[in-house]
Amino acid sequence: MVFEGLAKKLQGALDKLKSKGKLSEKDVDVAMREVKLALLEADVNFRVVKKFVSTVKERSIGQEVMGSLTPAQQVIKIVNEELTNLMGGTESKIEFSSNPPTIIMMCGLQGAGKTTTAGKLGGLLKKKGKFPLLVACDIYRPAAIKQLEVVGSKLEIPVFSMGDKQNPVNIAKAAIEHGKKNGNDVIIIDTAGRLHIDEELMEELENIKQEVNPNEILLVVDAMTGQDAVTVAENFNEKLNVNGVVLTKLDGDARGGAALSIRAVTDKPIKFVGMGEKLDQLETFHPDRMASRILG
Numbered sequence: 001m002v003f004e005g006l007a008k009k010l011q012g013a014l015d016k017l018k019s020k021g022k023l024s025e026k027d028v029d030v031a032m033r034e035v036k037l038a039l040l041e042a043d044v045n046f047r048v049v050k051k052f053v054s055t056v057k058e059r060s061i062g063q064e065v066m067g068s069l070t071p072a073q074q075v076i077k078i079v080n081e082e083l084t085n086l087m088g089g090t091e092s093k094i095e096f097s098s099n100p101p102t103i104i105m106m107c108g109l110q111g112a113g114k115t116t117t118a119g120k121l122g123g124l125l126k127k128k129g130k131f132p133l134l135v136a137c138d139i140y141r142p143a144a145i146k147q148l149e150v151v152g153s154k155l156e157i158p159v160f161s162m163g164d165k166q167n168p169v170n171i172a173k174a175a176i177e178h179g180k181k182n183g184n185d186v187i188i189i190d191t192a193g194r195l196h197i198d199e200e201l202m203e204e205l206e207n208i209k210q211e212v213n214p215n216e217i218l219l220v221v222d223a224m225t226g227q228d229a230v231t232v233a234e235n236f237n238e239k240l241n242v243n244g245v246v247l248t249k250l251d252g253d254a255r256g257g258a259a260l261s262i263r264a265v266t267d268k269p270i271k272f273v274g275m276g277e278k279l280d281q282l283e284t285f286h287p288d289r290m291a292s293r294i295l296g
């Protein structure tokens with residue numbers, strides 16, 4: 001499970017504090033050095049770790065903590081609060097348009113889980129009473145259209161496609177017209193991915209963005225790729241100014257660095273997390289619950 005290694009190490013470092021009645025500045029220093037190492041080993045961005053540790057340290061050697069009857073508990077509380085802050089503080093929801101349909105554009109690199117997540121998100125919204133339409137705009141990967149159709153039929157969500165001979169911008173525009181006529185209140189556009197970020201892909205995504213003016217651009221990144229996921233997020237965000245991130249494969253043995261770095265590095269929230277291959281395994285991301293899970 002993600003964060004397993006980090007959780008063990010952080011808990012170990014903080015448990016040592018619990019065995020001391022009163023804390024000295026040196027005790028906090030030693031613990032923070034261990035916290036720092038644990039975060040770096042979990043592949044959290046170096047700058048993020050430095051800032052995190054210095055914030056926790058500063059707060060921990062404050063009057064209230066050192067003078068309190070349970071200083072170790074206070075330090076743990078601070079670590080919990082700062083982990084929560086690092087991941088965005090509170091959950092970040094989808095902004096629905098007051099004038100439906102709400103248009104959601106999914107983007108990301110090939111293999112990140114974009115098509116699966118487009119379907120999962122449709123399923124989640126359908127359960128909440130929405131009437132989504134999935135749109136197949138990935139015309140390059142041979143099986144992508146078929147894959148979205150299979151996902152749609154499993155979830156009983158309609159899929160709009162025009163084959164692979166049309167320009168994705170035209171497909172997206174036609175899909176929105178179609179959706180409006182059919183009363184779809186959410187339109188989820190699955191765009192093309194590539195193995196690496198390239199100009200052509202970005203240009204295509206920028207064109208779609210310009211033409212359809214989405215309410216939400218969600219970037220799908222693979223948690224297993226660690227700091228690469230953070231770099232991908234930085235790059236996509238720079239070009240597209242995304243609204244949020246979906247972090248997939250958090251059910252795997254990712255070390256957790258992406259989850260803890262993306263918000264701080266890009267200033268964009270993680271909105272959902274993928275917790276498995278099954279189509280109902282997409283969850284709203286709750287920073288506070290994730291922090292509590294890390295601290296046990």
Ligand code: GDP
Nearest residue numbers: 110111112113114115116248249274275276277
């Ligand atoms: P795309 O190329 O970005 O559209 O990626 P796909 O949607 O085809 O997904 C790539 C692979 O990742 C597939 O085998 C998915 O089943 C798998 N996948 C997607 N999301 C998750 C997740 O949250 N957990 C796990 N374990 N696998 C996932």
